[in-house]
Amino acid sequence: MGRFAVITMTDAAAERVNEITATRESAKGVRLGIKKGGCAGMEYTVDLVTEPKAGDDHVEHDGAHVYVAPEAALFLLGTEMDFEKTTLRTGFTFRNPNQSSACGCGESVELKPADLKALAEARAGGI
Secondary structure, rough: OOOOOOOEEOOOHHHHHHHHHHHHOOOOOEEEEEEEOOOOOOEEEEEEOOOOOOOEEEEEEEEEEEOOHHHHHHHOEEEEEEEOOOOOOEEEEEOOEEEEOOOOOOOEEEEOOOOOOHHHHHHOOOO
């Protein structure tokens, strides 16, 4: 395993990322980020990546590539990205240890930043 990753992906999430990129020419993966919004304060964003940006954290699992925006890394450290299909919703889900609360609709969350020292050590490959 070696290097510590900012986030991890389940097999189901990796399979879905691979499905998304397979149907779009020049897609390299998806970028995971956060934005202000929703009733709890922040929302996760998942965007198609055709050209990775310098500074993105890169996670690969079963050939699926996820890039984490640098400004989101502190809020996403330790998050597990999953994909679920239920009768009510189909989409990516996130188990985030930095989440302090979520709204009732499940679309937005309140996030606290992770320990900056932990992120620096993770990026240096010290964990």
